[in-house]
Amino acid sequence: MKTDITQALVAEHRLILRMIALLEKNAPHTAEGSYRNWQFYLDGIDFIRQYADRFHHAKEEDVLFKALVDNGMPKEHSPVAAMLMEHDQGRSFVRALEAAVHEAQTGRTDNYQTIAANALGYAALLRDHISKEDDILYPLAERVLPETMRSGILRGYQDAEAQVAAEFGAGYDAIVTKYEQE
Ligand SMILES: [Fe+2]
Ligand SMILES: [Fe+2]
Numbered sequence: 482m483k484t485d486i487t488q489a490l491v492a493e494h495r496l497i498l499r500m501i502a503l504l505e506k507n508a509p510h511t512a513e514g515s516y517r518n519w520q521f522y523l524d525g526i527d528f529i530r531q532y533a534d535r536f537h538h539a540k541e542e543d544v545l546f547k548a549l550v551d552n553g554m555p556k557e558h559s560p561v562a563a564m565l566m567e568h569d570q571g572r573s574f575v576r577a578l579e580a581a582v583h584e585a586q587t588g589r590t591d592n593y594q595t596i597a598a599n600a601l602g603y604a605a606l607l608r609d610h611i612s613k614e615d616d617i618l619y620p621l622a623e624r625v626l627p628e629t630m631r632s633g634i635l636r637g638y639q640d641a642e643a644q645v646a647a648e649f650g651a652g653y654d655a656i657v658t659k660y661e662q663e
Contacts, residue, residue, distance in 0.1 A: 484631040487619035493537045504600045512597035522582040532653045544637030574603035
């Protein structure tokens with residue numbers, strides 16, 4: 482039995498998917514003008530940037546995907562290249578969402594469709610992205626990466642975790658739970 486190197490990342494996907502479900506629930510009501518809790522979107526953007534991107538995607542990009550490339554997967558035109566491109570597409574949605582939410586906060590009322598479209602665009606992208614990682618790329622990594630690389634990968638995850646406060650994950654879980662109860 483090889484040392485597991487993807488279970489922690491799959492667990493992080495579960496929390497990211499809960500935030501995605503909130504975006505999917507609230508954005509249609511923003512599009513029709515009835516949900517105008519801009520703080521939800523700002524908290525969502527912070528969650529995506531800090532938890533999904535800086536924390537989770539950094540473990541993928543700097544550790545697991547890097548290990549796959551070091552182990553011989555091509556950097557270009559490969560599953561890793563596709564995943565990196567989708568991380569970047571997600572960042573574009575978040576930038577556009579943030580700009581539109583800031584405008585709405587200062588009184589603009591004609592861009593609720595833009596807010597909803599970017600929130601739902603991000604949600605659809607990430608939902609599909611996560612299922613590709615869970616169903617294809619992570620199982621592939623578990624099959625191909627040799628045991629000799631695995632303690633280094635786990636150390637890489639620990640380094641990423643050492644960069645954030647001990648209550649980092651629990652704090653974001655609490656924010657997601659708060660909006661689930663809204
Ligand atoms: Fe990813
Ligand atoms: Fe991921």
